[in-house]
Amino acid sequence: MTTNEPVLQIQHLNKDVKQNNEGQYERKNRRALVDIGNLAPTVVEVGKPTQISRPVTRNFCTQLGENAQPAADKNVKIQKPQPEPNKGDVPLKPHEETPRIKSKKPSKSLTTVLTARSKAACGITTKPKDLVADIDESDINNELAEVEYVEDIYKFYKLSETEGGLQDYMNSQPDLNAKMRAILIDWLIEVHRKFNxxxxxxxxxxxxxxxxxxxxxxxxxxxxxxxISAMLIACKYEEIWPPEVTDLIEISDNAYPREQILTMEKAILGHLGWYLTVPTPYVFLVRYSKASLPYDSEMENMVFFLTELGLIHYSVIITNCPSKLAASAVYAARCTLKKTPAWTETLKHHTGYYEHELRECAKILVTFHECASETKLKAVYRKYVNPEKGAVALFPPARNLEAVVSDGDSE
Incomplete structure (x- = not known):
């Protein structure tokens, strides 16, 4: 082999190498071609497309068409016309059949089957439930509504009322009875209304x-x-402009001097440990009334009317915690205003009470409503007979409360 043979082989294998003036070989800086979308398929056999690396031109397209047609006429078989595929369908190969679409039912897991059988064996049936409405949807942009924390807040309220619930104290008061307490509360309601x-x-x-x-x-x-001292403390805690001590002295007909009121105020705070952030029925009334859809002023006034009737009576506040009293007032108000259903899934969700748990207390509140105009303690009646409060005290009481039973009352 001569010395020129390796050079010829290199030139044969790599055509990008050229010889410079000094007899040395150097490589050209040539970039590899990439697919830029101008490659056209050529048909060698029917159904077997290949690609060529020749740019598509008009003459080349004409040549491809002339060469491919005779080959297609020789090899193509007569087939039944197929429907045009929808956009986005993957084209089938010639030897493939059109797939049959099978409707596959979702298979149930073993756990689902066993759970359904267990419920059927125990007599538990799945009944359709009303959807729980999102009562906070309208307040999602209201920063004061605290939508993110409202559920946790009311869980804490329910826990707090259980831990700090009232006990029957009237037997430990030798000089007082329930009637005296009712007279005091009726008077406080009147004072509260006059001070607005x-x-x-x-x-x-x-x-x-x-x-x-x-x-x-x-x-x-x-x-x-x-x-009087309790009202002074509460107004200092809740009001922006609480009434002055002189106002309370005047409204009590100068029965107690200023120093005695301030001394009692200090004694009350000391015995209660200055603990004033407590879940009263009011905080539950606000939430439960909101959950009573549709929510309107008539419903709100009726709920507060029935609740304040209950607050006067010692037996009601001792036997019912604040949340249960509030829920019973909402239930009695819905029965009075003939709302259907009387108790909804939304109310059950937000109050945590079933209808049968509230019926006894609701009956008592309806009884107070029925005799509100005849009793001697008329502060609540005068307050809610006013047109500003919707005159809800004049509404006929829900005498058919016992007949109002929902389908889910057996729970």
Missing amino acids: LMPESLYLTINIVDRYLSVKKVPRRELQLVG
Whole structure:
């Protein structure tokens, strides 16, 4: 082999190498071609497309068409016309058949089957439930509504009312009875209305009175003093502009001097440990009334009317925690206003009470409504007979409450 043979082989294998003037070989800087979308398939056999690396031109396209047609006429077989595929379908190869679409039913897991059989064996049937409405949807952009924390807040309220619930204290009060307490609460409701105070102040005042009477024996002559001092504390806690001590002295017909009111105020705070952030029925009424859809002012006034009737009576506030009293008032109000159904899944979800748990307390509230115009304690009746409160006290009471039973009451 001569010395030129390797050079010829290199030139044969690599055509990008050229010889410079000094007899040395150097490589050209040539970039590899890439597919830029101008490659056209050529048909060698029917159904077997290949690609060529020749740019597509008009003459080349004409040549491809002339060469491919005779080959196709020789090899193509007559086939039944196939429907045109939809856009996005993958084209089938000639030897493939059109796939048959099979409707496959979702298979149930073994756990689902066993659970269904267990419920059937125990007599548990799945019944359709009303959807729980999102009552906070309209307040999602209201920062004061605290939508992100409202559920946790009310869980804490329910826990707090259970831990700090009132006990029957009337037997430990030798100089007081339930009737005296009812007279005091009726008077406080009237004072609250004349001062045009916030609803929170009234409910906190009654809560302070009951908690103080449960830990301290009070003589009969100081019972009204306890009520005035409790209202002063509640107004300082809830109101922006609370009434002054002189206003309370005047409205109590100068029964107690200023120093005695301030001394009682200090004594109450000391015995209660300055603990004033408590879940009164008011906080539950606001939430439960909102869950009573459709929510309107008539429903709201009726709920508060029935609740305040219950607050006057000692037996009601002792036997029912604040959340249950509020839920019973909502249930009785819906029966009075003939809302159907009387108790919904939304109310059940937000209150945590079933309908049968509230019926006894609701019956008592309806009884108070029925005789509100005839009783001697008329502060609540005068308050809600006013057109500003919708005159809900004049509505006929729900005498058919016992007949109002939902389908889910057996739960």
